[in-house]
Amino acid sequence: MRKTPHLLAAAFAIGVFFFGLLAAEHFARREENRLIHALAAGKSEQAYFGSALQRSALSQPDLLLVYGSSELTQGDLRYQSRTFFRKYPTGFMVFQVAKPAANALTIAQSLAALGPDLRGKKVVISFTPSLFWIPALNQEYYNGNFSRLHAYELIFSPLLSPATRALAATRMAQYPESLADDPLLKFAVTRLAQPAPLDSLFFSLAWPLGRLQTAVLNLQDHAASLRELNEKRLEAAADPRPANIDWAAWLEKTRKEQTEFSNNNPYGIDNQLWLKEYQPLFQQPIPPGSGDAQFLASLNASKEWQDLDILLKVLTELGARPLLLSRPLNAPFLEALGISPQAQAVYYEKLSAAAASYHAALVDFRALDGDSAFSVDRTSHPSLTGWIYVNQALNDFYHQK
Numbered sequence: 001m002r003k004t005p006h007l008l009a010a011a012f013a014i015g016v017f018f019f020g021l022l023a024a025e026h027f028a029r030r031e032e033n034r035l036i037h038a039l040a041a042g043k044s045e046q047a048y049f050g051s052a053l054q055r056s057a058l059s060q061p062d063l064l065l066v067y068g069s070s071e072l073t074q075g076d077l078r079y080q081s082r083t084f085f086r087k088y089p090t091g092f093m094v095f096q097v098a099k100p101a102a103n104a105l106t107i108a109q110s111l112a113a114l115g116p117d118l119r120g121k122k123v124v125i126s127f128t129p130s131l132f133w134i135p136a137l138n139q140e141y142y143n144g145n146f147s148r149l150h151a152y153e154l155i156f157s158p159l160l161s162p163a164t165r166a167l168a169a170t171r172m173a174q175y176p177e178s179l180a181d182d183p184l185l186k187f188a189v190t191r192l193a194q195p196a197p198l199d200s201l202f203f204s205l206a207w208p209l210g211r212l213q214t215a216v217l218n219l220q221d222h223a224a225s226l227r228e229l230n231e232k233r234l235e236a237a238a239d240p241r242p243a244n245i246d247w248a249a250w251l252e253k254t255r256k257e258q259t260e261f262s263n264n265n266p267y268g269i270d271n272q273l274w275l276k277e278y279q280p281l282f283q284q285p286i287p288p289g290s291g292d293a294q295f296l297a298s299l300n301a302s303k304e305w306q307d308l309d310i311l312l313k314v315l316t317e318l319g320a321r322p323l324l325l326s327r328p329l330n331a332p333f334l335e336a337l338g339i340s341p342q343a344q345a346v347y348y349e350k351l352s353a354a355a356a357s358y359h360a361a362l363v364d365f366r367a368l369d370g371d372s373a374f375s376v377d378r379t380s381h382p383s384l385t386g387w388i389y390v391n392q393a394l395n396d397f398y399h400q401k
Contacts, residue, residue: 068126101141104307113153119319130379268372291338
């Protein structure tokens with residue numbers, strides 16, 4: 001009986017501790033929601049590697065989450081989506097979650113971390129075709145986009161099916177450097193990637209620790225998000241200025257501007273890039289179709305198709321409403337390299353089949369792949385004109401056109 005006061009004191013201390021954590025999380029969420037619109041117009045490392053700011057953006061009806069890679073971060077800043085929609089001309093602004101070399105696997109982890117908050121929400125998955133003609137993202141690039149929090153959220157998700165988590169674990173296990181410093185995550189990924197019954201048992205035993213570690217990482221994410229918001233000294237108020245967008249006029253304007261940057265070649269390639277990197281490729285005539293075999297072999301062997309399937313499974317199981325936003329192939333340039341229209345068509349066919357399997361909306365700009373004004377390089381990064389087409393697609397998706 002003498003020990004009872006000590007037990008009560010311990011219980012009281014534990015209660016105060018958890019109440020403090022809940023209060024801190026409530027305060028963090030309130031501040032994140034208050035400042036998220038101001039953050040949307042800028043760059044944020046924490047928004048990319050964490051989940052709190054993404055979750056806050058997802059909760060705002062006038063913010064559209066757009067995930068992607070370098071195709072969202074390169075080009076004239078005036079026409080990039082986060083600048084173009086900065087004043088909410090049609091009632092919304094994009095919240096961009098993008099870094100160079102991001103791929104479908106890292107984006108799948110990021111979206112898995114949003115869990116039930118994704119249900120019924122629109123999200124955009126942006127990419128270029130070039131991801132699908134490399135064997136796989138290399139370890140260095142994957143490391144640069146890897147989030148420990150996102151990995152834990154996917155592997156220990158209570159909402160994703162065991163089959164989807166196993167597929168993701170199998171691909172994650174192929175990037176061992178990202179797991180080397182985290183024994184628990186490495187153990188869980190390895191067990192999930194193995195079909196043996198004992199591995200399933202061992203993973204089940206690790207589940208409570210995984211969920212506890214995920215909770216700790218989420219608290220750290222809130223703390224880091226608050227620190228970033230405080231350091232940037234953001235003003236909460238947005239400055240919406242409704243406007244009618246004349247898309248045809250914007251396309252005409254950017255075509256005229258783009259001509260100045262790509263007038264030394266017939267493929268729409270940026271002038272400096274053409275002289276430095278691409279012009280030497282055309283010193284000798286290239287026979288039509290001579291590049292088909294290598295192109296198709298690379299396209300069919302790319303693991304990005306597996307990663308896209310994992311991403312679409314995650315989106316489907318969490319109830320999201322996604323748009324897949326591809327850039328078109330730079331068809332004239334690829335044809336000049338000996339890759340025929342018939343070979344190029346295989347990319348669009350595989351992409352359409354993947355989207356149709358999960359009833360995902362798809363914009364691939366295939367009708368514009370012969371327009372040399374869309375891209376500035378071989379890998380289909382958008383030109384000034386390309387950005388206008390992309391922005392129009394985002395606007396139509398947001399407004400359900």
